[in-house]
Amino acid sequence: MAAAKALREVARTRRGSWAAVVGRRCLSSGSGGPAAERKEGGGGGAKAVNLFTAVNQALHIALDTDPRAFVFGEDVGFGGVFRCTTGLADRFGKNRVFNTPLCEQGIAGFAIGLAAMGNRAIAEIQFADYIFPAFDQIVNEAAKFRYRSGNEFNCGGLTIRTPYGAVGHGGHYHSQSPEAFFCHVPGLKVVIPRSPREAKGLLLASIRDPNPVVFFEPKWLYRLAVEEVPEEDYMLPLSEAEVIRKGSDITLIGWGAQLAVLKEACEDAAKDGVSCELIDLKTLIPWDKETVEASVKKTGKLLVSHEAPITGGFGAEIAASITERCFQRLEAPVARVCGLDTPFPLVYEPFYMPTKNKVLDAIKSTVNY
Amino acid sequence: MPACHHWRGLELGRAEHGVSDMAALWLSRASTQLARRAARRLPAGRGSGEPTTSPWFLGAVPPPALGSTAAVETSRRRGFCSVRRFAGESSAAAATVVDEEPENGFVASDQQAVHFPGGKVSFVAEMNFLPDSMKERINCYRVLDDDGRTISGSRFQEVSKELAVKMYSEMVTLQIMDTIFYEAQRQGRISFYLTSNGEEAINIASAAALSMDDIVLPQYREPGVLLWRGFTLQEFANQCFGNKLDYGKGRQMPIHYGSNRLNYFTVSSPIATQLPHAVGAAYSLKMDKKDACAITYFGDGGTSEGDFHAALNFAAVMEAPVIFFCRNNGWAISTPTTEQFRSDGVVIRGQAYGIRGIRVDGNDALAVYSAVHAAREMAITEGRPILVEALTYRVGHHSTSDDSTKYRPVDEIEHWRTARDPISRYRKWVQGNDWWSDAEESELRSRVRKELLQAIQVAERMPKPPVADLFTDVYDKIPSNLCEQEQLLRDTIMKHPADYPTDVPV
Numbered sequence: 001m002a003a004a005k006a007l008r009e010v011a012r013t014r015r016g017s018w019a020a021v022v023g024r025r026c027l028s029s030g031s032g033g034p035a036a037e038r039k040e041g042g043g044g045g046a047k048a049v050n051l052f053t054a055v056n057q058a059l060h061i062a063l064d065t066d067p068r069a070f071v072f073g074e075d076v077g078f079g080g081v082f083r084c085t086t087g088l089a090d091r092f093g094k095n096r097v098f099n100t101p102l103c104e105q106g107i108a109g110f111a112i113g114l115a116a117m118g119n120r121a122i123a124e125i126q127f128a129d130y131i132f133p134a135f136d137q138i139v140n141e142a143a144k145f146r147y148r149s150g151n152e153f154n155c156g157g158l159t160i161r162t163p164y165g166a167v168g169h170g171g172h173y174h175s176q177s178p179e180a181f182f183c184h185v186p187g188l189k190v191v192i193p194r195s196p197r198e199a200k201g202l203l204l205a206s207i208r209d210p211n212p213v214v215f216f217e218p219k220w221l222y223r224l225a226v227e228e229v230p231e232e233d234y235m236l237p238l239s240e241a242e243v244i245r246k247g248s249d250i251t252l253i254g255w256g257a258q259l260a261v262l263k264e265a266c267e268d269a270a271k272d273g274v275s276c277e278l279i280d281l282k283t284l285i286p287w288d289k290e291t292v293e294a295s296v297k298k299t300g301k302l303l304v305s306h307e308a309p310i311t312g313g314f315g316a317e318i319a320a321s322i323t324e325r326c327f328q329r330l331e332a333p334v335a336r337v338c339g340l341d342t343p344f345p346l347v348y349e350p351f352y353m354p355t356k357n358k359v360l361d362a363i364k365s366t367v368n369y
Numbered sequence: 370m371p372a373c374h375h376w377r378g379l380e381l382g383r384a385e386h387g388v389s390d391m392a393a394l395w396l397s398r399a400s401t402q403l404a405r406r407a408a409r410r411l412p413a414g415r416g417s418g419e420p421t422t423s424p425w426f427l428g429a430v431p432p433p434a435l436g437s438t439a440a441v442e443t444s445r446r447r448g449f450c451s452v453r454r455f456a457g458e459s460s461a462a463a464a465t466v467v468d469e470e471p472e473n474g475f476v477a478s479d480q481q482a483v484h485f486p487g488g489k490v491s492f493v494a495e496m497n498f499l500p501d502s503m504k505e506r507i508n509c510y511r512v513l514d515d516d517g518r519t520i521s522g523s524r525f526q527e528v529s530k531e532l533a534v535k536m537y538s539e540m541v542t543l544q545i546m547d548t549i550f551y552e553a554q555r556q557g558r559i560s561f562y563l564t565s566n567g568e569e570a571i572n573i574a575s576a577a578a579l580s581m582d583d584i585v586l587p588q589y590r591e592p593g594v595l596l597w598r599g600f601t602l603q604e605f606a607n608q609c610f611g612n613k614l615d616y617g618k619g620r621q622m623p624i625h626y627g628s629n630r631l632n633y634f635t636v637s638s639p640i641a642t643q644l645p646h647a648v649g650a651a652y653s654l655k656m657d658k659k660d661a662c663a664i665t666y667f668g669d670g671g672t673s674e675g676d677f678h679a680a681l682n683f684a685a686v687m688e689a690p691v692i693f694f695c696r697n698n699g700w701a702i703s704t705p706t707t708e709q710f711r712s713d714g715v716v717i718r719g720q721a722y723g724i725r726g727i728r729v730d731g732n733d734a735l736a737v738y739s740a741v742h743a744a745r746e747m748a749i750t751e752g753r754p755i756l757v758e759a760l761t762y763r764v765g766h767h768s769t770s771d772d773s774t775k776y777r778p779v780d781e782i783e784h785w786r787t788a789r790d791p792i793s794r795y796r797k798w799v800q801g802n803d804w805w806s807d808a809e810e811s812e813l814r815s816r817v818r819k820e821l822l823q824a825i826q827v828a829e830r831m832p833k834p835p836v837a838d839l840f841t842d843v844y845d846k847i848p849s850n851l852c853e854q855e856q857l858l859r860d861t862i863m864k865h866p867a868d869y870p871t872d873v874p875v
């Protein structure tokens with residue numbers, strides 16, 4: 001194309017910073033290399049797949065194992081804008097897998113009604129940034145359906161999947177991490193996986209859990225995170241945190257995409273002789289205080305990290321609870337390395353983010369407190 | 370030449386009426402009840418001259434307090450006239466329940482009708498459900514035929530040679546801008562882009578029919594409106610590159626333009642949120658007695674959001690001078706309009722809210738221009754919202770993140786890109802008037818291309834906004850938590866400069 005050529009000839013004096021940012025994100029969530037290498041393991045196969053494929057597998061299994069399961073949302077029919085629903089409509093038909101009108105409050109409300117009739121309603125909100133029109137339905141309806149009726153009715157079959165978090169070039173409305181809003185709502189569960197294997201097992205558990213679940217998927221990892229995922233149907237327990245690295249000097253806790261950053265920080269800290277214990281919280285409410293408490297009682301120090309703005313983030317809740325439970329054992333104030341108290345900014349994304357080096361600095365100052 | 374064309378699988382009759390004809394037609398079709406309602410809501414002095422007695426008119430007698438006997442009585446009656454009739458009672462029996470002088474629009478009724486807020490409602494003996502649709506789809510106003518000739522008998526707003534040529538030039542400029550920015554994204558120079566291909570007539574012709582005092586509340590596929598208003602190619606490039614001259618200070622993704630100077634509210638990604646804003650803005654213009662209206666643009670997908678309902682209902686009730694301009698381009702990302710709504714498109718919905726509307730061929734610049742021109746006139750002089758539905762097609766992918774061949778047939782895209790291209794149709798008309806030549810065409814195209822490449826080069830070289838701007842504008846003044854965070858960030862940058870892009874001044 002002539003325009004393309006002419007444009008290429010315009011000297012490139014400056015590299016777009018967004019491209020640089022995308023390249024900078026560290027990813028070491030899984031052992032697997034790219035694409036599908038097959039390993040024969042114990043029961044059934046496991047393939048190295050990325051996170052959107054793992055989600056897709058979970059949805060296939062959910063629809064396959066329960067004839068009363070439905071998958072729907074904006075653009076899910078052709079596979080979804082992140083390819084998570086690819087092949088579902090072909091396999092299970094348009095009555096069970098379908099596009100909805102562009103209306104998040106409608107998606108959530110419809111899903112609640114469907115779930116209340118004893119179905120598994122698996123709704124997709126295209127971006128977590130667009131979940132707010134559905135906020136009333138989720139907060140005032142889904143979360144209170146059981147309680148307000150004395151368990152005459154419930155919508156426990158409801159699962160809302162939605163991609164969240166930074167992606168390098170998303171700006172205000174394709175980057176937010178709104179999990180804390182939902183953690184303030186008794187009656188909901190909030191689940192966030194860190195990797196493909198986790199995503200599949202936690203999503204299946206969320207779908208089958210008899211409570212409404214908001215399931216945030218780290219969209220940065222959809223393509224980038226690759227690891228071996230068992231092909232069979234399996235679930236990982238909700239409300240159980242996992243110690244994914246043992247250590248003795250400080251406890252680090254996070255969820256979702258931020259785990260990859262924390263992992264790198266642990267490795268770098270180890271080079272400086274600091275031994276970090278790393279915990280993936282996985283379920284934010286109701287959360288596994290015991291695991292975190294046990295770890296902090298051992299290390300005497302805690303660092304919490306998330307992408308969402310620091311003020312009122314879920315890190316604040318963890319800090320308060322652990323201070324209550326471990327006050328005598330804490331040797332330093334709980335550190336929080338989080339997003340800034342600004343809207344999510346495009347060109348400033350690298351400044352906004354809770355980067356590995358911000359985490360490392362906080363580890364050092366906490367350990368040396 | 371076919372008398373109508375297929376649009377999303379259905380025949381659309383083509384209306385060959387001028388704008389005033391259309392309005393007259395609409396009015397004559399409207400029931401007397403609707404006409405009376407319309408007359409009543411004109412403010413005193415402008416319409417009937419008599420202040421309204423309807424208690425639901427703004428500022429008039431409030432409805433009776435809930436809990437009072439009158440209220441209970443009334444609400445019982447309100448619901449039950451019709452219910453009892455369904456249960457088989459005679460209409461006479463149902464009607465006589467209401468028998469006293471009302472305070473709230475429920476006027477004492479005779480045997481055949483009930484006076485209900487909004488006017489008289491007749492009783493009938495048959496159980497008639499309203500049909501889900503009319504027999505024929507609402508027709509579509511058009512001026513230019515496929516060959517760019519004015520349809521005989523068509524009425525449209527005159528455009529001078531100068532205006533006509535300017536409209537054409539801006540349509541071409543928009544097209545070139547889209548081509549080059551799209552390519553810039555493909556080359557990795559900007560992070561995102563979204564074209565208006567196929568919707569150039571909507572963009573430019575609607576903008577041309579407005580005045581600069583009119584307030585624009587865009588979705589995102591209307592940069593041509595901003596172009597028309599005088600946003601320069603350099604200003605577009607600055608935003609897409611998020612450099613320090615971008616008015617949004619590099620905070621938003623490309624294509625999120627905005628300009629206070631040009632009365633163009635900044636684009637926000639969430640769909641349809643701008644619609645209620647437009648009503649508020651229009652109400653303000655009305656309170657200030659400005660000779661101006663607000664116009665808001667949105668897609669077919671946007672009409673499914675709750676904000677669409679909120680905005681139309683508010684606009685009708687508040688009598689706000691706002692134009693709702695729907696670009697019905699057949700697709701919302703991968704979702705076709707058949708999976709978006711089952712109404713006859715969008716324009717029909719105006720009626721349910723008490724809003725006048727028109728369907729227009731969105732690929733006919735003269736029709737769009739004329740319809741918006743007339744809509745603006747009515748909105749301002751009569752203090753009312755108008756709904757315009759332009760039928761068109763999203764010729765490009767949804768955005769640079771999308772590949773639309775995954776979900777729609779290539780020949781459908783090709784058909785609209787070629788046979789229905791709004792620019793070439795309009796060019797035929799302009800050239801048919803001897804207002805434009807091939808030589809001018811190639812001069813224009815090469816000039817715009819050169820200007821744009823130059824603008825891109827400048828924008829790309831320009832530094833990003835400084836780190837300080839990360840913290841401004843969250844509030845009017847920077848609060849203490851952000852002061853603290855800025856200091857911490859600056860310390861981190863000093864310690865780890867390699868983590869940060871070099872083109873953002875610290």
Ligand SMILES: Cc1ncc(C[n+]2csc(CCOP(=O)(O)OP(=O)(O)O)c2C)c(N)n1
Binds near residue numbers: 133
């Ligand atoms: C509230 C909200 N939900 C979802 C999205 C994601 N999204 C962006 S554009 C779009 C489709 C919009 O279609 P339409 O209104 O027809 O406009 P068009 O793109 O066709 O111009 C969707 C679903 C969004 N931006 N905001």
Ligand SMILES: [Mg+2]
Binds near residue numbers: 702
């Ligand atoms: Mg559309």
